[in-house]
Amino acid sequence: MSKISCIKKIVGLTGEMGAGKDVFCQYVQKISNMPLFCFKFSDSLSEVLKIFFNDVTREDQQWLGINLRERFGKDILAKAIKKKIDSVNEGLIILNGIRYIEEFDMIKEVGGDVIYITADSKTRWQRLQTREEKKDDNVSYEKFLELDKASTEILIPEMGKTADYKIENSGSLDDFYKKIDSVLAKINEN
Numbered sequence: 001m002s003k004i005s006c007i008k009k010i011v012g013l014t015g016e017m018g019a020g021k022d023v024f025c026q027y028v029q030k031i032s033n034m035p036l037f038c039f040k041f042s043d044s045l046s047e048v049l050k051i052f053f054n055d056v057t058r059e060d061q062q063w064l065g066i067n068l069r070e071r072f073g074k075d076i077l078a079k080a081i082k083k084k085i086d087s088v089n090e091g092l093i094i095l096n097g098i099r100y101i102e103e104f105d106m107i108k109e110v111g112g113d114v115i116y117i118t119a120d121s122k123t124r125w126q127r128l129q130t131r132e133e134k135k136d137d138n139v140s141y142e143k144f145l146e147l148d149k150a151s152t153e154i155l156i157p158e159m160g161k162t163a164d165y166k167i168e169n170s171g172s173l174d175d176f177y178k179k180i181d182s183v184l185a186k187i188n189e190n
Contacts, residue, residue, distance in 0.1 A: 007090045008088065008089065008090050008091065008093070009091075009092050009093065009112075009187070010085065010093045010095065010107060010110055010111060010112030010113070011092065011093070011094050011095070011112060011113050011114075011115060011187065012094075012095040012098050012103070012104070012107035012112050012113070012114045012115070013025075013094060013095065013096045013097065013098065013114075013115050013117060014097075014098035014099070014104065014114060014115070014116050014117070014156055014159050014160060014163060015116055015117035015118055015156065015160070016118060016119070016121075016124055016148060016153065016156055016157070017058070017124060017128065017147070017148065017153070018119070018123075018124030018125060018126075018127040018128045018131075019117045019118050019119050019124055019169055020117045020119065020127075020167070020169040020176060021096050021097060021117055022096065022131075023173070023176065024094075024096075024115075024117060024167075024176075024180055025038040025094050025096055027176075027177055027180055028092070028094060028180070028184070031181075032092060034090075034091050034092055035088075035090060035091030035092070036091055036092050036094070037084075037088050037091055037092070037093045037094070038094045038096060039081055039084050039085075039093065039094070039095055039096065040095075040096045040097050041077045041078075041080075041081055041095065041096070041097040041098065041099065041103055042061050042065070042097050044077065044080045045061045045064050045065055045068075045077075046061065048064060049061065049064060058147055059147070061152075062147075062150050062151075062152045065077065065099075065152055066151060066152065069100075074100060074102045075102035075103075075106070077100070077102075077103060078100075078102045078103045078105075078106040081095055081103070081106070082106055082110070085110060093112075095107060095112070098114065098156075098159060099152050099153065099155065099156060100152075100155060101155060101159065104159050104162075113164040113165065113187050113190075114159070114162075114163040114164050114165075115163060115164065115165045115166070115167060115183060116156075116159065116160035116161075116163035116165070116166045116167070117166075117167045117169055118157075118160060118166070118167070118168060118169065119168070119169045119170045120170055121144070121145065121148065122141070123170050124144075125141050125144040125145075128144065165183045165186065165187075167179045167180065167183060
């Protein structure tokens with residue numbers, strides 16, 4: 001079990017839907033021996049949507065994110081997350097759900113590391129069928145592939161190529177945990 005030791009450490013997660021970003025955060029919460037903050041780039045979108053609707057869908061989040069970026073600039077969600085980073089004095093900060101280069105760049109500018117978590121599309125779709133995080137998680141494979149090609153998703157593999165670390169998460173949960181431990185040990189060395 002790896003531990004992160006530092007005053008303030010920032011880790012950004014990018015990866016396709018269902019790749020394992022939330023599981024990464026849950027696992028690190030279990031093993032962390034220091035203050036831990038997990039923020040999702042989509043949190044602000046969900047908060048707004050929950051004002052109007054009981055159920056949040058991925059499509060609604062995608063629509064709202066696109067329209068906010070068009071109206072207020074491509075870095076609007078990066079600015080929102082930056083405020084959260086600035087409010088933390090010490091601990092490990094995990095920023096979950098990098099989808100745009102502006103978000104990726106902001107994490108690098110504040111000295112953070114980016115981890116790309118990925119898995120094949122069929123595995124990711126099967127995972128979404130059971131997690132029920134969003135109203136539209138339980139969709140057909142064809143609809144999943146359509147959502148996977150939305151403008152909010154298409155840059156993820158490209159950003160993954162320049163991420164500091166990559167975790168292929170197509171195996172067992174224990175295998176994923178071992179890979180997380182390995183990456184955290186490397187981050188801790190820096």
